[in-house]
Amino acid sequence: AQSVSQHNHHVILSEAASLELGCNYSYGGTVNLFWYVQYPGQHLQLLLKYFSGDPLVKGIKGFEAEFIKSKFSFNLRKPSVQWSDTAEYFCAVNPRQPGTYKYIFGTGTRLKVLA
Amino acid sequence: GAVVSQHPSWVICKSGTSVKIECRSLDFQATTMFWYRQFPKQSLMLMATSNEGSKATYEQGVEKDKFLINHASLTLSTLTVTSAHPEDSSFYICSASTLPGLAGGSSYNEQFFGPGTRLTVL
Numbered sequence: 001a002q003s004v005s006q007h008n009h010h011v012i013l014s015e016a017a018s019l020e021l022g023c024n025y026s027y028g029g030t031v032n033l034f035w036y037v038q039y040p041g042q043h044l045q046l047l048l049k050y051f052s053g054d055p056l057v058k059g060i061k062g063f064e065a066e067f068i069k070s071k072f073s074f075n076l077r078k079p080s081v082q083w084s085d086t087a088e089y090f091c092a093v094n095p096r097q098p099g100t101y102k103y104i105f106g107t108g109t110r111l112k113v114l115a
Numbered sequence: 116g117a118v119v120s121q122h123p124s125w126v127i128c129k130s131g132t133s134v135k136i137e138c139r140s141l142d143f144q145a146t147t148m149f150w151y152r153q154f155p156k157q158s159l160m161l162m163a164t165s166n167e168g169s170k171a172t173y174e175q176g177v178e179k180d181k182f183l184i185n186h187a188s189l190t191l192s193t194l195t196v197t198s199a200h201p202e203d204s205s206f207y208i209c210s211a212s213t214l215p216g217l218a219g220g221s222s223y224n225e226q227f228f229g230p231g232t233r234l235t236v237l
Binding site: 032036043044046049090094101102103105106107108110 | 147149156157158159160161164208210212225226228229230231
C-alpha cells in the first residue's frame with residue numbers, strides 16, 4: 001500500500017537554528033509532492049509543491065524542499081527558524097495515477113521553536 | 116484564485132442529530148471534491164472522494180450510510196453526518212480539484228483545501 005512517512009514526530013529547536021524535516025513515500029511511479037503547515041487552531045496552508053522540473057523547490061516563508069527521486073524523499077528545510085514557525089507540518093504525496101487525485105498525508109511533525 | 120470555503124466553521128450538536136457541512140469552490144469548477152477528517156494531534160485521513168454528478172467513493176472503514184456525501188454541482192459538495200455521536204467529534208476538511216486545463220485549475224492534480232469545520236457532538 002502507498003504510504004508517506006514523516007520520521008520526526010516532534011521537533012524542538014531554538015530560534016535561528018536550522019530545520020530539516022524528513023518525508024519519505026512508497027510509490028514507484030511519478031508523484032506530485034506537497035508540504036503543508038497548520039498553525040495552532042488554523043487550517044492547512046500550502047508551503048510549497050513539486051510537480052516537475054528543478055527538484056529544489058522554494059516556498060513561502062523561507063522554506064524549501066528537495067525531491068530526491070532515488071531516495072523517494074522530499075525533505076523540508078529552513079536555514080533559520082523563527083518562533084512563529086511553531087506549527088504542525090504535513091507532507092503529502094499525490095501518485096499520478098490516471099483517474100485519481102488522491103493525496104496521501106504523512107502523520108505530521110509538530111515543531112516547537114523556543115524564543 | 117482557487118479558493119474553497121466551508122460552512123459552518125464550527126458546529127455543536129446533540130447526540131442523535133444530523134449535521135450538514137457545505138464545501139464550496141468559489142472561483143473554479145470543482146470536478147472532484149474530497150472529504151477528510153482530522154482528530155486532535157493527528158493527520159488528515161481521507162474519508163471519501165466525490166465527483167460531480169456521481170456517487171462518492173468511500174475509503175475503507177468509512178460508513179457511507181453515516182457520512183452522506185452529495186456533489187450535485189461543480190461548486191458545491193455537502194457532507195451530512197447522520198445520527199451523530201460524540202465519537203464523530205472531529206475536524207472535517209474538504210478540498211476541491213479540477214481537471215487540468217480547466218479555468219481556475221492547476222496544470223496538475225492539485226487539491227485546494229477549505230478552512231475546515233469543527234464538529235462537537237455532545
